[in-house]
Amino acid sequence: MLEGTAAHLWMCWRAFYLLAAGVALACEARLPCPPSCRCNAAVLEVNCSGGQLTSVPNGVPQDAKLVNLTHNTIKTLVNHQFYNLSQLFHLDLSDNLLAFIEVEAFLGLRSLLTLRLARNQLKILSVGVFAGLKDLRLLDISSNKILVLLDFTFKDLASLELFTADDNDFVFISRQAFAGLTGLKRLALDVQNLTAVPTDALAELSVLRSLHLHQLGLTTLPDYSFHHLDLLKELVISRFPQMESLSGNSLFGLNLTSLTITHSNLSAVPYTPLRPLVYLVYLDLSFNPISYIQGSLLGDLLRLQEFHLVGGSLLRIESAAFKGLVHLKVLNVSRNLLTTLEEGSVQSVDVLEVLGLDGNPLACDCRLLWLVRRRPYVDFYGCPPTCSTSVQLQGWNFLDFAADDLSNLLTCRRPRVLNRKPEDVRADQGHTVVFDCSAEGDPQPSVSWLNPQLRHISPVGRIRALTNGSLEVRYAQPLDSGTYICVASNAAGNDSLPVSLHIRALPSKTHFQTWLVSPSAPPGGSGNHNLPFDLKTLLIAATIGFFSFFSSVSLCFILMFFWSKGKGQIKHTATIAYVPRSAVSNSNTGATSFKETGRFTMKLI
Template structure:
């Protein structure tokens, strides 16, 4: 080995100087090219402003945090990116960036901009992204974004914009994303979004809007994502988003008064993702969701939803993710997720759940991620299925815990120990009353069913036809496990069954109800003009009414009526006498044709033949 190394060294030493120079030529060539590139680059940006940091290789200028009060002059025309954020720039003059024809990214965020000239951005024909977030703009003048034919992103969030006027964005035919969050928008004109034919994402904050600007959305036929934040509306009205047929993602967030979604509020949409967060929904809007058969992601977090009903989400065939975090969820009924064969993620963290049973799923094996932490879970056998699947489930932020006083992680125990720790006691119905209950017709019978077990069993009642009874109707199950038969009728009689069930089994008890019908009414017999009780049993007699009795009754009634009328007339007579002499109020005289006697055609004497006089009191 040493002889070979010596030979190699000796051979290298014998090489001529020309050969040695040829051996090192590639290294020196690379260094020369790098030096030439740096020289050319430094010549490409000869006039970088003193307050800015220019990256020549990337044609970028970073002027952020430079305490600028105006846009720097003599910016290099070769710039493709310019960062002017976090300064004190107050206004933008006309054609402020007219020389930057190659600029693609302009950031004016976090300044003091209160006014933008209508021609401020003229000349930026290559601009793709424009950020004017967190300034003091109150109005976007019409035409302010003229001259930006290639603009794809516009961010005006965090300003004080009061409204969007008609045709404000008319020149932005290629705009894809418009962000207008955290403003004080009071109105949106019907033609505000006219011209945005290629818009895909709209993020709108309308903290002072009282309704969805439906007329303005008509112009956004290509929209695929819509975020509506902080609207002061108590309901999402019917057909609010009609016309947005391509919409796939809808976010409704921070509507403090939103309590419900109208049945047809989402008609016309084919959503794949729906988020309704931090609102005031007290129940899952089943009716508004049932037609969203393409929905994959559903998030109803931070709403005061109390329970999820069974078999109400079965129309959402493609649903894969369901989130209800930070709510008031106390119960998920059996079969709540029946029909959701592809449900792989369920997140119900930070709620009030006492358990989550396996029977709420139609396909529990499809579940891959489960968020169940920060719930007051009971330590019983209903959690065994989670313990058995702990190796295949992703619990996200943390594993679930159980225990009333001291919370403990039941997933840390071995399989044999968990079976002994998470136990249930089958239900047992305590004997409380007779197995036969009598009730008078028209009265109310109460059937009691007191059951005990671990976990506390649920009690249901079934009528003689074995149909389950609800808390509605004349015969109803009440909250304490009892059954009320109100205004009992003969047909209500029969055998009623009380069924107590929990995860460990069930128990049944039957109670027979018999209704005592009312007896027939006892007739009276009229023997004379006086009514008398019959001497013989009433069920052996028939009431008899003769003509004499009817005549006597009619005479008594007529005499009573006549005497009452007479008394009234006598009283009126004496009352009128006490008023004094009757005075005339009107005189009407009637004079018929007169009989005249004349001689030789002369005038005769008129003789009055009769007179009528009417006196009115």
């Protein structure tokens, strides 16, 4: 952004120099002028705008510094079209019917600084079209119908600093399309028909400071989309209507000072991608359906000075939302759905200089008392906030309040928990218990719950605080027993109500055990042990065992049946044989005798 401003100032100084030189020469010669054009000898300008020209006119003076050919019907630029205009600084061909530019059409314009080709009918730029433009600083090809950017299309534009290519029909950007743009500092690119961020092509732009991307149809900005752009300071992402989130590392490697993400579909502030941007000074998330700014999640943006979220869906800015942002000077949350902005949301209210809060349905009560007292020191962009929801103060703006009446007009009523009858609930283990808690006050108090350890109960988990203010304990366990506290809070104070919960444990369940007799039991023991199984258990076990055995036997018979059918008829033969054997025995007298024995052997064939 700073480099772009410097370039514009440089061109302004050069134009001023030309003007001074032209005035000095005005009396010496009169600038010759082509038909249908108007010439100014003082600044060496040839103005042919709106001259109904169908081609570049002949007779343009060779010493011309500015040539304006806008609002004509020129369709083609031929080779060496401006070859004799070596001293030309600025050429504007916007708002024509240009459909084709021949290669080397601008050859010879070696002093050209700015070239504007916006709002024409160009569909392609051939490689070599910009040959010879070694000093070109600004190129504008926006609002054409260009489909592709080919490799090395801009390789001759080493001095180019500002390049605008918005509102085109790009379907493809080659990886080396920007090769040669070694001095480019600012790029504006329309990527409506692309399916991804052209990360590889952007990697060629090593000194890029400012990048504007418009109309990309992504639902999520991918990781490492810009990780080669080490010197990038300003990133503008606009009109990404489908983009709902940013991946955690989508901004990895950037050292931005300015980030704008507008007219997209973000439903939450992208806290994780923002965390590494410790040098960020300006952040704009306007025109996104963001509902909440959570507390204590932006503290890493230590240098942030401006935060903008205009035209969103903000319902609430939580306490400590801007905690740690000690340099925050500008906060603009106009045209949202906020009913208040509490003092605790801002880290240092004394630093705040500009606040946009108009267009919100504000309830003027004690929560805004701090802001009314600081109205002499805060700029409201010329639109002071207006009370909308308070009947007594409806239509009043912050400048209408008298200092003496503030304590009587901007009031709050302390909350009170309704139905204060103490609850003592007893339930069996495994049941679900719900405690109701409601409160009244002005403004409407928020209801939270504390567990027996006095810790806040979250909206998720087995024990959770519901959005209607109730407490739900699911599948209650004995360890959940204790005293829970309902706390109702608003800006005027708080009120509480304790409730007790007692969970009865279920009887211990009977487990199957194996009955074993210890081998070390004394032999004289009675052996009368109670079996751990009752009759019903034994019947069930026997039935299961019988069916398992019966199923196994049946399966074996079925398999044998089919096997035998496959083998055909089989003859079975049985042979029984008697085999005699001798045995040796010892008598008491020490003599040895032999005894005849026998054995039957049967073979089944």
